[in-house]
Amino acid sequence: MVLRFxxxxxxxxxxxxxxxxxxxxxxxxxxxxxLLDLANAALKAGATLAEAAQANPWGDEIDIAAALAEGRxxxxxxxxxxxxxxxxxxxxxxxxxxxxxxxxHKAAQATDTPTDSMRMxxxxxxxxxxxxxxxxxxxxWFYKGDGSHLRAYGEPLDSPAFALDGGEEPEIAGxxxxxxxxxxxxxxxxxxxEFSDHVTERGNYLWLAxxxxxxxxxxxxxxxxxxxQDVRGTSRILRDGAVLWQDDFLSGEANMSHxxxxxxHHHFKYGVFRRPxxxxxxxFGTATLSFSHGxxxxxxxxxxxxxxxxxxxxxxxxxxxxxxxxAVKSL
Numbered sequence: 014m015v016l017r018f019x020x021x022x023x024x025x026x027x028x029x030x031x032x033x034x035x036x037x038x039x040x041x042x043x044x045x046x047x048l049l050d051l052a053n054a055a056l057k058a059g060a061t062l063a064e065a066a067q068a069n070p071w072g073d074e075i076d077i078a079a080a081l082a083e084g085r086x087x088x089x090x091x092x093x094x095x096x097x098x099x100x101x102x103x104x105x106x107x108x109x110x111x112x113x114x115x116x117x118h119k120a121a122q123a124t125d126t127p128t129d130s131m132r133m134x135x136x137x138x139x140x141x142x143x144x145x146x147x148x149x150x151x152x153x154w155f156y157k158g159d160g161s162h163l164r165a166y167g168e169p170l171d172s173p174a175f176a177l178d179g180g181e182e183p184e185i186a187g188x189x190x191x192x193x194x195x196x197x198x199x200x201x202x203x204x205x206x207e208f209s210d211h212v213t214e215r216g217n218y219l220w221l222a223x224x225x226x227x228x229x230x231x232x233x234x235x236x237x238x239x240x241x242q243d244v245r246g247t248s249r250i251l252r253d254g255a256v257l258w259q260d261d262f263l264s265g266e267a268n269m270s271h272x273x274x275x276x277x278h279h280h281f282k283y284g285v286f287r288r289p290x291x292x293x294x295x296x297f298g299t300a301t302l303s304f305s306h307g308x309x310x311x312x313x314x315x316x317x318x319x320x321x322x323x324x325x326x327x328x329x330x331x332x333x334x335x336x337x338x339x340a341v342k343s344l
Contacts, residue, residue: 016063017234017324018048018201020087021080028087031075032066033234037324041072048090048235049292052190052200062200062237081166081233081325088165089203089235090188092292095160100229101280102184102207102296103152104221105134106141106271107264130218134270141271149275152298155225157207163294164230166325169332170208170316171228178212179227179331180304181316182296183248183262187273188235189281189293197281197293202240204232204327206316207296211304229296232318232327243267246320248301250310258308262301264320273297 017033030042030051045051045066055065080086092098127135136150143149164170172179186205189197207229214224242265249259266272280295281287303310310316312333319326 015322016066016237018042018051018062018066018089018237019075019077019234019325020048020089020091021075021077022085022087024083024085029075031077032071033077033324035322037077039075039077041075042066043069043072048200049092049190052198056190056192056198077233077325084167086166086233088163088231089233090200090231090292090294091163092160097288097290098160098163098292098294099286100157100159100162100294100296101286102155102157102186102225102298103271103276103280104155104298105130105137105153106276106298107269107300108138128218137270141269141275142266143272143275148278149271151279152271152276153221154279155222157225157227157229157296160292162228164228164329166230166233166328168230168329170206170230170329171332171334172210173227173334174336176210176213176227177216178210178304178309180209180211180302180308180310181248181250181318182207182209182299183246183301183318184296184299185240185244185264186231186297187277187293187295189295191287191289191291191293193289195284195287195289197277197287199277201235201237203235203294204246204318204320204323205294205296206230206318206327206329207299208316211302229294230316230327230329231294232323233325234323236323240273241265241322244320246318248303248316248318250303250308251315251317252311252313257314258303258306260301260303260306262299262318262320264297264299268300269297
């Protein structure tokens with residue numbers, strides 16, 4: 014049995030944590046109201062999340078579908094201080110992921126010389142899955158924000174007023190807690206929408222960093238244990254209740270040019286990312302984008318990403334943030 018964990022609120026606003034089994038039966042976890050509480054208890058006991066959750070008898074059965082409909086489901090992980098939850102990611106990590114990026118950048122530079130994106134992708138194909146005990150090539154890496162950028166099921170992904178585009182990126186994200194001794198501990202995996210501005214990125218690949226500073230959505234549940242080698246899902250955009258665009262997406266190491274361990278190594282090799290008590294959400298990349306098919310999302314469109322073995326999809330409407338003029342003052 015593989016446990017999944019869902020964070021949600023009671024109708025009165027009180028927090029609770031539910032554990033969901035393979036059959037979809039959800040029960041309240043006793044002794045921990047948040048995933049972070051459970052993870053810290055597991056670290057203290059030298060146990061896994063599943064073992065820590067089962068240290069006490071299960072609580073009441075929880076209707077997750079009803080909680081989703083009522084807007085009571087939270088992101089599967091959060092931190093009381095959002096600055097201690099760090100969002101980062103990698104790109105060009107999936108087989109086929111370079112094609113759309115390469116087209117964008119070749120159009121910008123108008124030459125047949127291989128783009129930096131294609132070169133980095135091919136480096137991953139060649140050296141992203143190292144032999145046991147060896148270190149593979151480092152991937153493309155980006156910073157995405159902190160915990161204030163995370164969005165739960167049903168919450169809008171607000172594109173900044175200055176953005177040129179707001180498009181989905183269907184991905185898997187790894188969730189990590191840094192232990193008291195600085196050791197990263199993987200709590201599990203989530204479905205994710207690593208929302209980005211592809212028009213800005215197309216203008217110049219050095220604007221990739223700008224294009225990534227956007228909110229991101231996680232699916233409702235955290236999946237414990239290893240990620241299946243072959244993850245097959247569907248990414249679609251709904252407009253006025255009808256499917257505007259739909260495509261399959263693939264993840265898992267069978268469909269990647271890097272191992273997850275290699276991506277994790279090149280993130281956590283930096284000491285600043287091993288600060289005890291911090292949480293990390295690390296997006297592993299994708300090869301499927303509606304942008305590559307000429308789709309231009311509009312405010313109100315709904316992004317929906319689903320994949321087995323996750324029970325529930327990531328589902329979020331596209332929003333638009335109000336303009337916020339900024340002026341720097343001298344003291």
